[in-house]
Amino acid sequence: MDNKAFRSGFVAILGAPNVGKSSIMNRFVGEKVAIVSNRPQTTRTKILGVASREGVQVVFVDTPGIHRPRTRLGEYMMSTVKEAEEGVDAVLFVVDATRPGTMDSMGEALKMNCPKFLAVNKMDAVKADALMPLLQKLNDAGFDEVVPVSALRGKNMDTLWDLICEKMPEGPKYFPDDMMTDQPEQVMCAEIIREKALRSLSEEVPHGIGVEMLAMNKLSEDLMEIHANVYCEKESHKSIIIGKHASMLKKIGTEARQDIERLIGMRVMLQLWVKVREDWRNKTGDLKTLGYVKED
Ligand SMILES: Nc1nc2c(ncn2[C@@H]2O[C@H](COP(=O)(O)OP(=O)(O)OP(=O)(O)O)[C@@H](O)[C@H]2O)c(=O)[nH]1
Numbered sequence: 001m002d003n004k005a006f007r008s009g010f011v012a013i014l015g016a017p018n019v020g021k022s023s024i025m026n027r028f029v030g031e032k033v034a035i036v037s038n039r040p041q042t043t044r045t046k047i048l049g050v051a052s053r054e055g056v057q058v059v060f061v062d063t064p065g066i067h068r069p070r071t072r073l074g075e076y077m078m079s080t081v082k083e084a085e086e087g088v089d090a091v092l093f094v095v096d097a098t099r100p101g102t103m104d105s106m107g108e109a110l111k112m113n114c115p116k117f118l119a120v121n122k123m124d125a126v127k128a129d130a131l132m133p134l135l136q137k138l139n140d141a142g143f144d145e146v147v148p149v150s151a152l153r154g155k156n157m158d159t160l161w162d163l164i165c166e167k168m169p170e171g172p173k174y175f176p177d178d179m180m181t182d183q184p185e186q187v188m189c190a191e192i193i194r195e196k197a198l199r200s201l202s203e204e205v206p207h208g209i210g211v212e213m214l215a216m217n218k219l220s221e222d223l224m225e226i227h228a229n230v231y232c233e234k235e236s237h238k239s240i241i242i243g244k245h246a247s248m249l250k251k252i253g254t255e256a257r258q259d260i261e262r263l264i265g266m267r268v269m270l271q272l273w274v275k276v277r278e279d280w281r282n283k284t285g286d287l288k289t290l291g292y293v294k295e296d
């Protein structure tokens with residue numbers, strides 16, 4: 001019989017915007033629990049991703065990218081980063097190998113009193129002779145382990161996983177094996193819609209996008225009707241989101257519907273409404289409606 005004790009722990013994933021924090025968490029969990037896009041500030045809240053394997057469970061805490069806030073939403077996002085730093089068993093700081101400036105925000109992570117890991121992500125996108133000097137520099141930065149990885153290609157992710165597991169204390173199974181995130185289905189559906197909007201829209205429109213779920217009605221055993229509001233900040237943005245002959249909104253809706261159908265395992269009728277809410281990122285009421293509420 002194997003008497004090895006069960007290990008478990010919480011690991012905060014911190015780093016600048018757009019470095020691949022959510023991509024790394026999704027890789028470890030094995031499912032897409034956090035949305036991913038090439039827009040900075042894709043993640044707006046703290047999201048748990050549970051990775052369960054034989055004898056070990058690691059609960060990753062994905063966070064918004066570290067930045068200087070310019071809106072109330074930004075302040076909320078940074079407060080969730082602070083919360084995520086509390087009481088974790090380890091920290092995984094992520095930098096983008098293609099943007100060495102993303103290492104500038106590592107100070108807070110280094111101050112944390114727990115095992116510290118550094119993932120140098122997107123190694124697939126840089127040449128070896130550029131990666132080597134970067135790794136040498138980062139080796140002296142004060143982390144316990146420095147691992148170049150590619151979340152996109154799955155490179156070196158096993159190495160990083162093993163190193164993290166070695167540092168996990170003995171502990172309980174915090175979540176059942178089939179639970180992969182703390183986000184309710186409704187929130188995941190809203191996030192999928194936001195992801196598709198972020199991926200399709202450009203310029204300044206994505207930052208002002210918010211999704212409010214209005215209703216999820218089960219019409220039959222295998223058909224769900226979903227209504228959601230897509231918020232934006234200006235009339236001109238609304239026209240862009242709707243597009244010519246509603247083509248953009250249809251594209252966002254179709255892509256979101258396909259992912260939501262996969263997630264909930266039934267057919268979906270998705271109805272999206274675009275609403276202008278001027279300056280909502282600075283308004284308490286709107287922030288609450290969209291779920292960006294501080295924990296007590
Ligand atoms: N080439 C390459 N691209 C990657 C890799 N990992 C992530 N990306 C891309 O980088 C972009 C940002 O990824 P995210 O996982 O959303 O990054 P994030 O750090 O969570 O971003 P925020 O939530 O905005 O802070 C996306 O376009 C990803 O597809 C990688 O290993 N290689």
Ligand SMILES: [Mg+2]
Binds near residue numbers: 034036043063
């Ligand atoms: Mg993210």
